[in-house]
Amino acid sequence: MTKPIYSYLQAELEKRFKVLKLWEAQDGSRFLEDHNQIIRAVVSDGGTGLSPELMAALPKLEIVSSFSVGMDKIDLGKCKEKGIRVSNTPDVLTDDVADLAIGLTLAVLRKLPASDRYVRSGMWKKALYCEMLLYFQFSGKSVGIVGLGRIGQAIATRAEGFGCKISYHSRTPKPESSNYTYYPSVVDLAAHSDILVVACALTNETRHIINREVIDALGPRGVLVNIARGATVDEPELVSALVEGRLGGAGLDVFENEPNVPEQLIELDEKVVLAPHAGSGTEETRKGMADLVVGNLVAHFEGKELLTPVV
Numbered sequence: 001m002t003k004p005i006y007s008y009l010q011a012e013l014e015k016r017f018k019v020l021k022l023w024e025a026q027d028g029s030r031f032l033e034d035h036n037q038i039i040r041a042v043v044s045d046g047g048t049g050l051s052p053e054l055m056a057a058l059p060k061l062e063i064v065s066s067f068s069v070g071m072d073k074i075d076l077g078k079c080k081e082k083g084i085r086v087s088n089t090p091d092v093l094t095d096d097v098a099d100l101a102i103g104l105t106l107a108v109l110r111k112l113p114a115s116d117r118y119v120r121s122g123m124w125k126k127a128l129y130c131e132m133l134l135y136f137q138f139s140g141k142s143v144g145i146v147g148l149g150r151i152g153q154a155i156a157t158r159a160e161g162f163g164c165k166i167s168y169h170s171r172t173p174k175p176e177s178s179n180y181t182y183y184p185s186v187v188d189l190a191a192h193s194d195i196l197v198v199a200c201a202l203t204n205e206t207r208h209i210i211n212r213e214v215i216d217a218l219g220p221r222g223v224l225v226n227i228a229r230g231a232t233v234d235e236p237e238l239v240s241a242l243v244e245g246r247l248g249g250a251g252l253d254v255f256e257n258e259p260n261v262p263e264q265l266i267e268l269d270e271k272v273v274l275a276p277h278a279g280s281g282t283e284e285t286r287k288g289m290a291d292l293v294v295g296n297l298v299a300h301f302e303g304k305e306l307l308t309p310v311v
């Protein structure tokens, strides 16, 4: 294991395998040299993945079982070339991530964290009426989704329940989603959206797909929600748009350089709501993810088909 991911996962792994804990080693390179002939599997997560150094240090590596759906920190091409299998944890987390996207949207539009502070601080008792807390309605708004995969689709279904009009951008239109409007350009999607939700995988094509032009098209009454990966957004551009009032608000579960969050975002506590990359963070889902991580390893070492193969 590259890091302490989740105690249940670790316990389940320890029931079946000899688990070596890289994070406990005083000297990581020395530890890998000492164990490089016996390490056949790596368990990691979306934030850590498999570094090129770790891959190079493990000549007997057969499989990487990732506690994540995102695979952007693993060089899949290189794994394929070297015959290393890779698995992830799709589907089990779709509902939770989509729920958080809606939660962040409502939290920004209805200023929920600021409302909570207003009550707790006793300010409510001092003012008869507080216009500062008025913001925008969610029901009936136009929601644009960047990436209509499993999670994007689940967000669309939820937003439909709020009477929202759904549009999306993806590499190609999805014939099965003909009731949603497709925009080949993200700028056009943003221009036609009140809320823009990023739900695509991070790839070379989607890095900084949300740039200044997209943010300006979303505009001063628009809200950006990101539950995908921080690097899909040009973060300095996002920060300056929020500071200058060119963007209405943002609900962010992911950041370019986690766990570091730009100080200005922290100060913008009226119209920005932040979460610590917790899209899949419920007991039910994390257990489902752990069971998949273990299940993929068991299948591999029993010579069976992987449950959720990527490579």
Ligand SMILES: O=CC(=O)O
Pocket: 046, 067, 068, 069, 070, 071, 093, 279, 280
């Ligand atoms: O970010 C979390 C994941 O990729 O599962």
